[in-house]
Amino acid sequence: MPPLYPITKLSGKRLYYGLAAAIAGLCIIGFGFWKLHSQPPAVAEEIPLVRTAVIGAANASQNYLYSGEVRGRYESQLAFQVTGKISRRNVELGSTVKAGDVLMQIDPRDLEQTVNTTSAQVSSAQSQLKLAVSNLHRYRQLYAQNAISRAQLDQYENACEVAQAALRQATSQHVQGANQLDYSLLYADKDGVISAITAEAGQVVSAGQPVITIVQEGEREAAISVPENRIEEIRNASQLTVTFWALPQATVAGKLREIAPVADAITRTYKVRISLIDPPPQVKLGMTASVHLPSSGNQSITMVPLSAIYQTNTTPCVWVINNYTATLRPVQIGRFGNGQVQIIDGLHPGDTIVTAGVHKLREGQTVQLMEGNTP
Known part of the structure; x- marks a missing residue:
């Protein structure tokens, strides 16, 4: 084997x-x-929970409100016509004055000396003229007797004319000095109420410097500032109403009186004056007034929370939810106020928009709505 x-x-x-x-x-x-x-393991995509609001039917009209103050129809800023030191003030804020009342006075001592000087110059000129007239009278008699030549007589006639001119000059200076002495008193030119005092006794003021503001008795107005895009509306307004913060029960009809031709360089608004028609006596100067301007036509107005606006570059947008899907839609916005913004174009009644967390969404993203909201 x-x-x-x-x-x-x-x-x-x-x-x-x-x-x-x-x-x-x-x-x-x-x-x-x-x-x-x-x-x-693959992570499932998180579906964000969003807060939404449904666009309702737009209002039919809108009122615009402009705040201002009650002013007088005629206001005058008074000033001295000469420079000097204020020696006396006779009025207080709110004082009622009559035409011709003395409001302030400048120390007149320097002005009085000027008047005395010009008065003496007038007396001197009068004496020179009297002498020239006498000489002319005598030399005319001598000329008639052929005792002097015509040339000598012409000299005395010329001297008399010079003396007359000097008297007129001295008299004018005296009148000017007297006027300046009178200008040391500041008079009220119209009946009214003192609304402002910008100088006190002891202060040196220059000629033309405003020291007192007087509001004439009579018409009262509401002074407001209006943006340029509302000028035509207020110009064509058929109805204006004015209310007062201190008088909540008082409502006064208003009438447009004046619109400034140039906008303010800082605020870029136009100064507007609204005349108050039959205001109650409780309406005082300086009170806060509000002018109500109803919008013209039936302009549709949609207001949404400011937090619903999503800015992309320079285009404002909102997130619209349709079948639980977010879509970004451009809109045209209007005025702002009270945490809301006006949507002029881009939304329609019944649209569901996102009102919170708009910066966390992306186009076409699926979302879930908070309880009580519908897509």
Whole structure:
């Protein structure tokens, strides 16, 4: 019988290679299983919860309100016509004055000396004229007797004319000085009420510097400032009403009297005066007044929270929700106020818009609405 050694040796090699292949296969299967289970699970997209509002029917009209103050129809700023030191003030704020009343006085001592000087110059000129007239009279008699030449007589006639001119000059200076002395008193030119005093006794003021403001008795007005885009509306307004903060029960009809031709350089608004028709006596100067201007026509008005506006570059937009999907829609905005903004164009009644968290959304994103909201 042949020996069994070769067969046993061959079987050992086969067993070794078989075990190696089995181990390699198990490693491959284990690595695949580990790779499969080591990958992180896919994260589901988070659906944001948003707060929304539904655009309702627009109002038919709108009122515009402009605040101002009660002013007088005629206001005069009074000033001295000469420079000097104020020596006396006879009125207080709110004093009622009559035409001709003395309101203030400037120290007149320097002006009195000027008047005295010009008075003396007048006396001197009168004396010079009297002498010139006498000389002329005598030399005319001598000329009639052929005692002097015509040239000498002409000299005395000329001297008399010069003396007459000097007298007129001195008299004019005296009148001017007397007027300046009278200008040391500041008079009220009309009946009215003192509304402002800008100088006190002891203060040196220059000629033409306003020191007192007097409001004449009579008409009262509301002074307001109107933006340029509302000028035509207030110009064509058929009805204006004026109310007063201190008199909540008082309502006065108003009438447009004046619109400034040029806008204010700082505020870029136009000064407007509204005449008050038959105001009650309780309406005082300086009171806060509000002028109500109803809008013309049936302009549709849609107001949304300011937080609903999403700005992209220079275009304002809002997020509109349709079937739980967010869509960005450009809009045209108007005035602002009380945390809201007017939408002139871009939205329609029934649209659902996002009112909070608008900067966290993207186009076409699916959202969920807070309880009580519908898409």
